[in-house]
Amino acid sequence: MLLAAGRRAVEQVGAHLETRAPAPSLVLCSAARRAVETLTALRPFLSAPEEECEPGLYLAGSEGLLARIAEADDAHAAILVVGHNPGIGHLARDLARPSDAEDYAQLQRSFPTAALAVLECAVERWSDLAPHCAHLAELTTPALLAARR
Numbered sequence: 001m002l003l004a005a006g007r008r009a010v011e012q013v014g015a016h017l018e019t020r021a022p023a024p025s026l027v028l029c030s031a032a033r034r035a036v037e038t039l040t041a042l043r044p045f046l047s048a049p050e051e052e053c054e055p056g057l058y059l060a061g062s063e064g065l066l067a068r069i070a071e072a073d074d075a076h077a078a079i080l081v082v083g084h085n086p087g088i089g090h091l092a093r094d095l096a097r098p099s100d101a102e103d104y105a106q107l108q109r110s111f112p113t114a115a116l117a118v119l120e121c122a123v124e125r126w127s128d129l130a131p132h133c134a135h136l137a138e139l140t141t142p143a144l145l146a147a148r149r
Helices: 004-017 033-045 062-070 087-095 101-109 142-147
Strands: 026-030 050-054 079-082 116-121 134-140
Touching: 004 033, 004 116, 004 142, 026 033, 026 062, 033 050, 033 079, 062 079, 062 087, 087 101, 087 116, 087 134, 101 134
Parallel strands: 026 050, 026 079
Antiparallel strands: 116 134
16 A cells, blocks of 8 residues: 555656656556556646556566567657566666666666656667667656755
8 A cells, every 4th residue: 555655755756757758658557556556646747648557567577577668559659667676676777878877876776666767768669678778867766856845
């Protein structure tokens, strides 16, 4: 169950996500209760994307998440993945270029609860995603967002 503090954290990140472009047109979400509750808290900040909640994303590692993203319709310019650690953190780390020094170093250490990694990839098809193909445009957390106020 997503506690009140968790809901507030998700809302902080959601408000920040709302300012980013392009907005995700697809959300891939674990079917686990907390992930679905996270998606529910994010909905007011999203522009009615297509949503796919899947049980297989619950324990998926980086490779499994990447394989699922590779199946996405290439018409989607941006995808949001709502998942669980360690898989979601490993996915961000595996896709990001190590040359994105400071944020990449943070990914190596941890991927905190309610973290948002924005990865920009110059690929034509989602199936073209490969390790270290993405620029880590941003790594943020509720704590970092609160500190910026």
